[in-house]
Amino acid sequence: MEPRSGWTYRAAGVDLEAGERAKAGLKELVARTRDRYTLSELGGFGGLYALGGRWRDPVLVASADGVGTKLKVAFVSGRHHTVGRDLVNHCVNDILVQGATPLFFLDYLAVGRLEEGVVEAVVGGVVEGCLENGCALLGGETAQMPDFYAPGEYDLAGFIVGVVEREEMLDGSRVRPGDRLVGLASSGLHTNGYTLARKIVFEAMGLGPWDPFPGLGMPVADLLLTVHKSYLASLGPLIREGRIHALAHITGGGIEGNLPRSLGPGTTARLIRSSWEVPPLFRRLQAEGGVEEEEMFRVFNMGVGMIAIVDAGEAETVVGRLRACGEQAWILGEVVEGGEGVVWV
Template sequence: MADGGWSYRDAGVDLDAAERAKDRLKALVAETRDANTLSGLGLFGGLYSVPDDVEGPVLVSSADGVGTKLKVAFMAGRHDTVGQCLVNHCVNDILVQGARPLFFLDYLATGAMDETVVTEVVTGVAQACKENACSLLGGETAQMPDFYADDEYDLAGFIVGLVERGRILDGSAIAEGDVLLGLASSGLHTNGYTLARKIVFDHMGLRVDDEFPELERTVGEVLLDMHRSYLSLLWPLLQRDRLHGLAHITGGGIPGNLPRVLPEGLGAAVDRGSWTPPPLFRVLQRAGGVERDEMYRVFNMGIGMIAVVPPGEVAAVTAELEAAGEAVTVLGAIERGSGVRWTD
């Protein structure tokens, strides 16, 4: 305690460190500016001009977090990828409604201000914003001693995107007979980590620096694989109205997410034998003794995005995606009914 009484720093909040961290972030934020960004870091609110070259512009927004994947980042001492995971997750969430991102805001709450960690996290956020042509408009870094441990933090984000009213993907175009094309995930993405951590660290007794079975990579590397963005891959198809729908496969797996984009009266028949889940998922299932249906309800099982495509477009869409280096799997089709029906 300083002479004469308590200070905020005595209570656990370092305002000087917070200011230094903010100074470090200004350059990162500035690199994501575009022609519609009207403000810099430091204002009470970020200013962004809605593009005027879109007919019937509709704003699309979403908010999300990284979940307990952060626990792995704490253990591994690696903080540059979780920010990218956060942005890419949010980008995918609005992409399924046909929207491209305009701007992003992040919220980072920590127990004690570690300027290096904060900079690493926000560097990842800024990097993903640049890769998705999205302005990092602002954010908030909060010090909350006694709420979070000194070496821990929480991370969340908020995104706003834009879609032309006539190109909104709302499920209305989806019809019986449409084909489901699966696009590969890049790992667990940002879902199922509470179960995965329990299996890997508690049951299997592995550490972050140990080799993950069958993968010849460390546990930390495997579990921190980045949640990929599908924007650059799918945007050309959306611009030419080649897709009837998209489903981002997050928490809840295929049965929990695909029905969210289907109109009333339609369901999906999905063949689990049409693709082979990557070794990561097989290891988790075997080591944890997890039932098959539970695996597909918790994890993406190697499919991170599903495109709903009219039958006459399947060959052309598949060829275009494969030309871009994407492996495409025909998972099944839309049928009358509701929910997901496994056909294997």
């Protein structure tokens, strides 16, 4: 609406005081993630992180990601404290693929109108994710963008920086024919395929966020907001011991869209379709949406969140070690010479 006297920023939809209050509230929250290398507090122009002389030949590994339309599930359920963990864990997994240990994280949160409880819940989730993965939340931006986002809606993106010694970098060059592929179970949909999953659940099945999901005995919101898991704690030690030849994080594009990115040229991944059972959530989505099998595997992780490529002689040890860390892990297939991409047997 047009103001009675002159225009103000607030009348136009941006509340600088609310922005300052939110920032003050976040400062304390974010301070929980500071470590001895964090030289700045929230509120500087840039965040400062001392790399120091701890690394011989450091390679920085960085990744940017969002949560996608999983956010819409947070909106309809009013549950905003888990999407930040999804985001951090997704980014942590992405740089873990190159063997990197996370150093710090920054978030970008764009809102229509600033609702302080929502901002605190979202950033609180980012803080939890950072604590869980031992990385500092070094900074971020909370943008007030009226006309962009509906009331109660927002977008959330994250950026991570980690480090790996150059000689320990995982870049596909260690992969050899005969290597085994070890599957690690996902915790659910992770952060992919939500545009399709939401259509099926909320439109085709006509469910609400608090309805029980048929056959799974859990509310829809709980099931769809299950946090994208981080594999840092279970895979990190194995990487440092040199037991991992390569990793593939199964995100958008599914197994076939992601696994080839981690194989060297001239090798094919031979996967055993019967080595695991696709979790019931995926099968129910497929049945209710009438989605073809191939499409399911392109859009969703189908129960496989990460694939580790290891020496054949190490495979059983790796599976055992991962299970001891609480992972569901199994031999999913092997690397064969020639060709490219993925074949199913």
